[in-house]
Amino acid sequence: MFDITEIRVRAGDGGDGAISFRHEKYVPFGGPDGGDGGNGGNIIIEADATITNLLRFRQESTYKAERGRSGQGSKKHGKRGKDLVLVVPVGTVISDKEQQGEGASIADLEQDGQRVVVAKGGKAGLGNVHFASSTNQAPRIAQKGEPGEEKTLLLELRLIADVGIIGYPNVGKSTLLTASSAAKPEIADYPFTTRAPVVGVVEVGLDTFVLAEIPGLIEGAHRGRGLGHDFLRHATRTRMFLHVVDGSLPSPAEDMTRVNTELGLFDTALARRPQLVVVNKIDLPEVRARLTEIMESFRSIGITPLVISAVTGEGVAELMAQTWNTLKQIDDTRKELPEKVFRPRPQSPRIVVYKDRDTFVVEASALERIIARSDVADAEVRWQLNQQIDKLGVNRALKKAGAVPGDKIRCSELEWEW
Numbered sequence: 001m002f003d004i005t006e007i008r009v010r011a012g013d014g015g016d017g018a019i020s021f022r023h024e025k026y027v028p029f030g031g032p033d034g035g036d037g038g039n040g041g042n043i044i045i046e047a048d049a050t051i052t053n054l055l056r057f058r059q060e061s062t063y064k065a066e067r068g069r070s071g072q073g074s075k076k077h078g079k080r081g082k083d084l085v086l087v088v089p090v091g092t093v094i095s096d097k098e099q100q101g102e103g104a105s106i107a108d109l110e111q112d113g114q115r116v117v118v119a120k121g122g123k124a125g126l127g128n129v130h131f132a133s134s135t136n137q138a139p140r141i142a143q144k145g146e147p148g149e150e151k152t153l154l155l156e157l158r159l160i161a162d163v164g165i166i167g168y169p170n171v172g173k174s175t176l177l178t179a180s181s182a183a184k185p186e187i188a189d190y191p192f193t194t195r196a197p198v199v200g201v202v203e204v205g206l207d208t209f210v211l212a213e214i215p216g217l218i219e220g221a222h223r224g225r226g227l228g229h230d231f232l233r234h235a236t237r238t239r240m241f242l243h244v245v246d247g248s249l250p251s252p253a254e255d256m257t258r259v260n261t262e263l264g265l266f267d268t269a270l271a272r273r274p275q276l277v278v279v280n281k282i283d284l285p286e287v288r289a290r291l292t293e294i295m296e297s298f299r300s301i302g303i304t305p306l307v308i309s310a311v312t313g314e315g316v317a318e319l320m321a322q323t324w325n326t327l328k329q330i331d332d333t334r335k336e337l338p339e340k341v342f343r344p345r346p347q348s349p350r351i352v353v354y355k356d357r358d359t360f361v362v363e364a365s366a367l368e369r370i371i372a373r374s375d376v377a378d379a380e381v382r383w384q385l386n387q388q389i390d391k392l393g394v395n396r397a398l399k400k401a402g403a404v405p406g407d408k409i410r411c412s413e414l415e416w417e418w
């Protein structure tokens, strides 16, 4: 089955903040003017009704958004990274492969145009202008951009039914659905009576499956004629087809071939989907009279159709039993996923302190990003960093964790004595 795909996405990193000082004639000590970086681009997934499957994600499996540019002198901000938008069919459910339970669910895209940010771009780093203070007028520290979020996603195209009834207009699809389930689609002697999929539950012994009438197939559907694109979109979201042909028409076998050609023109995978061919309207005397001829024309192209009358119910129970058998043979890759959109995941606390033997280790992304961008070997820079450590609330967190003056502290590659 091709309705589950795994992809890796990586949002753009934030651009680094700049360390820069004004150079002006006759001004010996220009102030800091390093601008901020730009935010990294997001990865966005958008539902698009013209897309019917997830096949395109088979060819390429990693998607990256652009990183933000670094800031520059003269307070110039770096450009933000471009978002990357991935389009998927309506009905795609997105989950995070590395999360368990409810936290795994990211979105259920049910409407055309609906979009969701699946990986956020990294925040930009601050330039050194932000670090000036009355006691530090020449800050030589700035902030590195945050890395963009990175995730492995499962994209699943949710099915509207196990089995789709397909076939030209007026062949008896609604009548078959009525004969086999409690669904009540409109039945009429003109084409395109059914305009949206109608779903019913079929019981076979103690088992049940969901059967849907897929409306709107005509020649040229793959080019968007008639309700063409809708037809194909709905057809994609089933596991197998009951392909109904009208036995009272001149050449049922050719009709079947034409429908399958149409499917294949749109998507070769659709044409390969399991289908049972059903010749309908066997109650009509003229159909009964031609039955041997009709069966022979199918057999000559390697197909043994089932024969039914959707109106009288003849052959319908046998057809449903055989449909159930075929379904059981199809590898079931479906997975239950929660229905709705769950988002913000609890944010991790800004500062974490823990003890590693005799050292207090500080995890604080804001500080780590400053350290990453600064020359920590320089005494002046270390003094400036110390100010930031206090400002960011790291000292408070250390005190709370039980640190006393003289204790050893570490935050990424910076070590100091409290």
Ligand SMILES: Nc1nc2c(ncn2[C@@H]2O[C@H](COP(=O)(O)OP(=O)(O)OP(=O)(O)O)[C@@H](O)[C@H]2O)c(=O)[nH]1
Residues within 6 Å of the ligand: 168, 169, 170, 171, 172, 173, 174, 175, 176, 186, 187, 188, 189, 190, 191, 192, 193, 194, 195, 215, 216, 280, 281, 282, 283, 284, 308, 309, 310, 311, 312
């Ligand atoms: N004699 C006979 N007529 C049938 C049978 N099945 C359907 N019909 C008639 O064929 C016509 C079309 O039937 P529908 O069930 O509406 O066909 P459909 O394929 O759903 O048509 P659309 O939704 O318009 O594409 C109606 O007049 C039905 O009564 C059958 O087994 N025998």
Ligand SMILES: [Mg+2]
Residues within 6 Å of the ligand: 173, 174, 175, 185, 186, 187, 193, 194, 213
């Ligand atoms: Mg119908």
